[in-house]
Amino acid sequence: MQNAPVTSTEAHLDRLRGDVAPVNHNARTIAALTGNPGCRRRAVLDAAGVDKKAMSVHIGHPVPFGQSTFAITRGNAFEAQVKANGCAELLTMLRERLGLDIAEVAYNDLEEAGGNGSREVRHALARRMIDGAAAGVEGAGTLFDHPLLGLPIGGRTVYLEPDLIAFQVGAQFHIIEIKSFPVIDGQADGGKVAAAAVQSAVYVLALRRLFEELGHDPQRVSHNVILVCPENFSNRPVATLLDVRRQLTVLKRQLSRLRRVDELLATLDPGLTFDLGVRDGTATRPAGEVVAALGEVEARYSPDCLDMCELSYFCRAEARGTTHALGRTVREELGGIEFVDTALRLAEGRLAPTVELAETAHALRTALRMRTECLS
């Protein structure tokens, strides 16, 4: 479980979160961090491991994120099929489709760790196995199923519970990501591939970090991940190489921002807390207090948040009347003006523009004149 905080930053984050365990990050939530890097509210809440979902319910703005049982079932079945018999099907495909020279295979299931499934034990085992493989120890393995990796997020080690296999070809290690969305006639859903790429990049980063810690060359972890999906309308797996260099860059930048979270914390009232006062599973702190606390940290709402942040409905309600709520492009077209009403009053000539806004105001007045002329 939790270790006692060792730095003032960690103590501060603990205070912000209150008397509950921090929410576990996974590859998906870490990937989501790259979504809206400019949001201070999100950076602080995520660094502190606040349960944003519970918070959104408590303050009356629950976001209906959920996963269909059908999707979960299919995902698990496909993964099990790909990994069956020591990944036999997967290996055949990698040899044939990607032309990888995989002479012999040693398959290591690192999920159970000899019956002791605690995260620390599993992580230590993964470390040892991968260290051996990287050092070229005879028989150390080619495939690692469910290696538990660690990645420091906001000053704490987050254990990633991936459904992945770290895979060695020659001196290079590859991450294999198994996804159940189909590749039809060589094409897959762009949004889903993009999400898979960011998630895989999280694993690449974690594995490279481990290499570094163990004194191996981190560049031996390839930036090409192997994406395994069902082909066409069948259950037959097909492998594709995915270059995640761009995702790695974005991810590193965002994680370094989280590392600098103390700069953000320094600007906050030291008494501030997002504690929901959970007693026997129920939040007891008045919702108004929680909302007031949220108001202390500035959010940067954009409609993209609706797909990835549990607090997005709250932030959207808060952003009502601002041009942020209408999306980035609308905001830009309106000259980056903060409030819809300001933009309209400038367009109508009812508000005298400042010098910086003179050009924007002129463009808005012209646009409104044309619109009125065409609709009259």
Added chain:
Amino acid sequence: MTALTALARAIAVREERAQPLTTVRHVHIGARPLVFVPLALAGEANAPLAALVGDDRAAPHLLVVPQPRNRAQRFAFAAELGHLVLDYLRSFTHFREDVPINRGREVRQRFSDAPQLIVPNPAGVAFTRLLGRSTRLRRTDGPYAVDPVVPLLGRWLTFLAERAEHPGSSLMVAMTRALSMHWATGQSSTEDANLAALLGWIAPPEGRSPVEAAADAEDADLWPPAGPATDPTFDNEILSPAIARHERDPRHFDGLRKVLNSQLEPTWHLMWRGIDVLGGLSPGASVAERWADDRDSFTNYVTYLAGDNPLPQARRDSATAAARRLSTMERAQNVYDVQRAMDDPLVMAEYRLGGEAFAGTVTYAAPDRIDASSGRRKLRPQILVHTDDPLRLTPGATVSDRSRPKQKAVIVRVSTLDSGGYEVQLELSGGMGNSLVAPPGSVPAVGERLTYSALDAAFRQPDRFPANEETPWTHGGPPQQYVPTNDDAVEDWS
């Protein structure tokens, strides 16, 4: 997104009601469209789960796949849908009209009307395309034989989904796309993807304000998603048990149908409400012309399928076919953009705002001006136009006004006026007959209001591409002619 649509969204926020983005309708809305609301099973590769389909708002057909992972049941669904769709398509093949071609020397025929498939959103188009892909290559004999209507349905769905990508085509329409082309809401485009929210802003249900209707739309209990994806909570709490019950005891079929209908019916009504509001707009001047193109396209495909051994569409286009398709779409996009601007002053206003067009009043006209500089005397009237638009066209640019499409105007000089705005000097040619005196009305008169733009929808020669068998080696050489294989026909659909 442009400044005018952004402004319209801002106004929608303040007025708490959707604002028009156009003065006319730019899509064709048929007298008898076929509405298709499909649902897919989560996690599967385009596995149909259920659908409401029909051309009568009072009598939708509910199709259900009781166990969506069962291959035979999927093909039964495809066959049932196939019969409905094919009956509908055939109903448009009874009446033809003559079209003069080759300067009136010959006549060809096309159907006097065409089908129109309307789905809720772009994801519905994608579902249709993939359903077409998973059915068009099937065989009707040998192992895994399917109902003959299945591969035929596949070809038609593929044809329609391809037309949905064709700029200006209305054979297949995604409702959210059609609506948001004509109205701006006070929410973001992300939220506009929700049909109930979008339509709530435009035409809220009785007793609800647009803002209330848009908020209601986010409650999946009130307004289930418009598909093909279902609400995960519905999947977990209602659908999954209902499928399991039916599997244990087939007598629970009606219960399962009811459950699925509850997710589809609200969208069904939204679709017809959307058709009503779009139908309430008057069509732009060139909508009929584009619909005639659609009817040609429909006629051609009917003819192709009636020919000798018609092949299904290939899995992937060959290099030449892809290049040709892209070129056709680019040309269609250009024509579509120009036509919309010509049909609709509010669309033209975007070009005026961008400086590619200007509207103004004629302040001076010399209709009988003769240019004798090159030896031959030519009628070259000149006019001055005062405009307040942010002009970016420069001298030398050729522009025209839609009221005199044959007349070209070349900008001679642009002067900035002290009172604001510009004075544009234009020299005119064409559209004035052959004599040296301009017929009355052929030259704009003082006081006339005009909109000059550099937009040009003139016919452009199609780009030339090598024949398939002459595909250069850089593009893979001549492709193998696509012939569906046994593998295609028996492909897993699991």
